[in-house]
Amino acid sequence: MQHNNQYYPSYLRLEQLLDCQHPLSFEEGQTPAHDEMLFIIIHQAYELWFKQLLFELDYVKKVFNKEKVDDNSEELNLCRHRLGRMVRIMELLNQQVAVLETMTPLDFLEFRNLLTPASGFQSKQFRLLEASLGLKMEKRHQKDYYKRTNEGGFTQPDYQEINAEETVESLLQQINRWLERMPFFDEKYWVDYQPEAVEKIAHHPFWDDYRTIYKNSLTHNEENQLKGFDEHFLYGQTYEDSLSPAARRSALFIMLYRDFPVFQTSFQILDKLIELDHLFAGWRHKHYVMVRRMIGMRVGTGNTSGAGYLEGAVQQHYIFKDLSGLATFLIERRKLPALPNTLIQALGFRG
Numbered sequence: 001m002q003h004n005n006q007y008y009p010s011y012l013r014l015e016q017l018l019d020c021q022h023p024l025s026f027e028e029g030q031t032p033a034h035d036e037m038l039f040i041i042i043h044q045a046y047e048l049w050f051k052q053l054l055f056e057l058d059y060v061k062k063v064f065n066k067e068k069v070d071d072n073s074e075e076l077n078l079c080r081h082r083l084g085r086m087v088r089i090m091e092l093l094n095q096q097v098a099v100l101e102t103m104t105p106l107d108f109l110e111f112r113n114l115l116t117p118a119s120g121f122q123s124k125q126f127r128l129l130e131a132s133l134g135l136k137m138e139k140r141h142q143k144d145y146y147k148r149t150n151e152g153g154f155t156q157p158d159y160q161e162i163n164a165e166e167t168v169e170s171l172l173q174q175i176n177r178w179l180e181r182m183p184f185f186d187e188k189y190w191v192d193y194q195p196e197a198v199e200k201i202a203h204h205p206f207w208d209d210y211r212t213i214y215k216n217s218l219t220h221n222e223e224n225q226l227k228g229f230d231e232h233f234l235y236g237q238t239y240e241d242s243l244s245p246a247a248r249r250s251a252l253f254i255m256l257y258r259d260f261p262v263f264q265t266s267f268q269i270l271d272k273l274i275e276l277d278h279l280f281a282g283w284r285h286k287h288y289v290m291v292r293r294m295i296g297m298r299v300g301t302g303n304t305s306g307a308g309y310l311e312g313a314v315q316q317h318y319i320f321k322d323l324s325g326l327a328t329f330l331i332e333r334r335k336l337p338a339l340p341n342t343l344i345q346a347l348g349f350r351g
């Protein structure tokens with residue numbers, strides 16, 4: 001089929017797209033509220049961007065779904081690039097809140113009652129994004145709010161779709177698997193390593209040394225961080241919403257030695273995930289502050305406690321907190337143990 005001679009409005013289906021804005025207050029018998037048009041358009045713009053975010057995420061997850069992800073592959077580089085695009089979109093979505101804030105609380109009150117019980121809470125795409133990245137319903141702030149199909153909740157089909165997404169491996173779990181498989185710590189790469197630590201509880205010469213250097217870097221007030229180190233990297237359990245100790249070791253190692261070219265793509269992928277998490281949290285916070293200004297402490301149209309609920313969600317809905325949390329366990333670059341030649345050669349760090 002030939003697709004030449006495209007016409008801009010028809011290629012973009014503008015007739016349909018621009019016929020999707022129907023303010024309820026403009027209907028017969030109502031008093032038109034000027035700002036309802038902005039309210040509709042901004043939500044629709046968000047949903048379009050959510051669609052794009054899901055599209056990019058879908059690609060990234062297809063790559064990480066593979067048994068083996070080649071660290072030097074074009075695909076991994078594309079993942080880095082597309083996660084970077086998601087970061088840029090999230091930056092835009094953060095800025096968009098300011099446009100909505102040109103609507104005052106009184107302007108909003110002119111049509112707010114007409115919306116009930118609809119709310120952004122029912123944005124299926126937003127929930128799919130959260131679930132696909134790795135936020136489980138059970139781990140959410142006020143989890144009972146989500147498991148409902150009554151007024152203000154989801155329709156049955158939407159609810160089932162979100163639930164189904166939660167049963168698929170999340171990006172967080174895929175990243176965990178990818179990190180766990182990294183081969184840096186195989187014994188064969190460390191035969192010519194000169195260990196220094198006296199305390200040997202990590203079952204690996206590098207981590208015994210690292211633990212000792214970390215321990216010596218702690219101030220008196222920070223001494224209990226060593227326990228945190230052991231739990232994070234040596235003995236801790238793995239939960240569905242966290243990385244395993246083995247995965248955390250790889251992630252920390254990549255962050256520490258990120259200046260080696262071979263680690264660049266992996267490092268940037270981890271960095272983009274941290275950035276995405278922060279931008280989601282940033283959006284949640286901006287949205288919460290905007291809501292508090294707009295409706296004070298009134299309940300939401302979606303039947304949650306409103307601003308109170310949103311404030312709790314800001315704190316609790318981080319997904320890649322294990323990655324950003326690694327900053328607690330960094331040591332100064334100049335104190336890093338020198339890597340053994342066998343490892344350097346095996347990973348092709350040089351030439």
Ligand code: HEM
Binds near residue numbers: 043108295
């Ligand atoms: C006047 C503007 C807005 C007000 C007053 C408002 C209010 C609220 C409230 C009170 C909630 C909690 C659920 C409820 O009880 O309704 C909520 C949730 C939500 N809203 Fe908004 N909102 C506004 C604009 C937006 C916009 C532009 C978006 C963009 C898509 C959005 C997306 C969401 C999402 C995704 C949630 C669920 C958040 C979560 O569960 O973590 N909201 N909103």
